[in-house]
Amino acid sequence: MIHSRIAGLGRYVPEGVLTNADLERMVATSDQWIVDRTGIRERHVAAPHETTSTLALRAARIALGRARLEPEDLDLVIASTTTPDGLFPSVASLVQDGLGARRAGAFDVNAACMGFMSALATATQFIGAGSARRVLVIGAEVLSRIVNWEDRGTCVLFGDGAGALVLEASAFGGPLSFVLHSDGARAKQLYAEGPCGPRDGDGNGPSECYIHMDGPAIFKFAVHAMTEAVRETLASARLGPGDIDLLVPHQANLRIIQGVAKALGLPPERAMVNVQKYGNTSSASIPMALCEAAEEGRLDEGARVALCGFGGGLAWGSMLLEWSTTGVAPEGGGTRGVLAPAHRGGE
Numbered sequence: 001m002i003h004s005r006i007a008g009l010g011r012y013v014p015e016g017v018l019t020n021a022d023l024e025r026m027v028a029t030s031d032q033w034i035v036d037r038t039g040i041r042e043r044h045v046a047a048p049h050e051t052t053s054t055l056a057l058r059a060a061r062i063a064l065g066r067a068r069l070e071p072e073d074l075d076l077v078i079a080s081t082t083t084p085d086g087l088f089p090s091v092a093s094l095v096q097d098g099l100g101a102r103r104a105g106a107f108d109v110n111a112a113c114m115g116f117m118s119a120l121a122t123a124t125q126f127i128g129a130g131s132a133r134r135v136l137v138i139g140a141e142v143l144s145r146i147v148n149w150e151d152r153g154t155c156v157l158f159g160d161g162a163g164a165l166v167l168e169a170s171a172f173g174g175p176l177s178f179v180l181h182s183d184g185a186r187a188k189q190l191y192a193e194g195p196c197g198p199r200d201g202d203g204n205g206p207s208e209c210y211i212h213m214d215g216p217a218i219f220k221f222a223v224h225a226m227t228e229a230v231r232e233t234l235a236s237a238r239l240g241p242g243d244i245d246l247l248v249p250h251q252a253n254l255r256i257i258q259g260v261a262k263a264l265g266l267p268p269e270r271a272m273v274n275v276q277k278y279g280n281t282s283s284a285s286i287p288m289a290l291c292e293a294a295e296e297g298r299l300d301e302g303a304r305v306a307l308c309g310f311g312g313g314l315a316w317g318s319m320l321l322e323w324s325t326t327g328v329a330p331e332g333g334g335t336r337g338v339l340a341p342a343h344r345g346g347e
């Protein structure tokens with residue numbers, strides 16, 4: 001069986017920061033309301049010249065450099081986003097070009113906030129089938145461009161950012177099991193219209209493509225759906241919640257994260273939380289959180305990591321990983337691992 005380990009991780013957020021105090025000046029809200037209901041204190045917002053692909057490229061270069069790989073080593077680039085630079089070409093193609101990954105194929109996936117895990121599951125299958133050895137998987141968003149900045153019910157929640165990882169064929173480690181679910185009948189609980197949507201009698205589509213959301217319905221759904229998805233991946237790996245060393249959930253709301261940890265019987269500190277700094281970055285949230293967990297030294301060799309997510313679709317799922325920085329023998333005896341200093345193609 002071909003395993004696939006994470007050879008390098010990277011993340012990038014734009015420099016611009018929007019605090020809760022800034023939002024108090026924009027809509028009828030308060031720092032206390034936002035912190036109490038969501039745990040979010042600030043989020044990053046892209047500058048006018050930045051796009052999803054420019055953020056993605058920054059994160060990708062870091063991941064590639066830490067993996068000590070050249071762009072030509074990549075067989076495939078998969079990017080997950082709900083906010084592509086354009087309808088086409090794909091963000092993955094733009095990153096492939098920006099890196100100079102001449103041998104790599106490239107395509108995007110869109111499963112809203114579940115997009116990154118869908119992309120990672122796809123990459124795992126490519127490697128498991130022997131169709132690719134090294135796949136760059138990216139989650140990147142400029143959600144600030146599809147947020148209605150006059151709607152206090154949504155604008156306080158979201159932020160911009162990018163996370164990336166290189167998945168590489170290995171002897172052991174990597175994804176142990178995953179589940180992906182969808183219930184398209186609940187599409188209207190969380191959606192953003194696009195330029196190709198239905199026309200009215202005069203032939204006009206929506207003038208603005210904003211995020212619409214039934215917050216309380218999504219909240220209840222999220223805790224239950226993520227908890228059950230983690231249980232499913234544990235069961236198929238013949239493991240239990242006590243075997244989880246770190247839970248890395250989609251970073252949408254601190255109370256949702258705490259609710260999932262509690263339902264699984266995990267102490268709060270076993271869940272990775274960085275939503276306070278970035279808000280909900282959709283596709284980018286899980287790879288950014290995983291990268292930050294690795295940077296903080298929270299992932300030991302052999303650690304079992306449970307990823308879980310939910311979002312528009314509605315879509316939800318989980319992936320169980322065995323953390324290994326040594327799934328492939330070091331080449332040339334040097335340090336090789338997810339956080340090794342980036343020395344080629346990195347920053």
Ligand code: COA
Binds near residue numbers: 030033034213252253
């Ligand atoms: N500031 C102040 N008050 C706000 C507010 C804001 N930013 N947004 C909503 N409110 C108000 C509401 O208007 C409502 O007022 P009312 O009681 O007078 O009608 C009150 O706060 C409670 O609103 P409610 O929506 O019931 O709050 P909540 O406790 O459910 O929290 C969310 C709202 C959005 C934080 C919460 O439902 C949530 O996080 N849901 C999940 C959303 C999510 O994760 N989406 C992305 C999925 S990928």
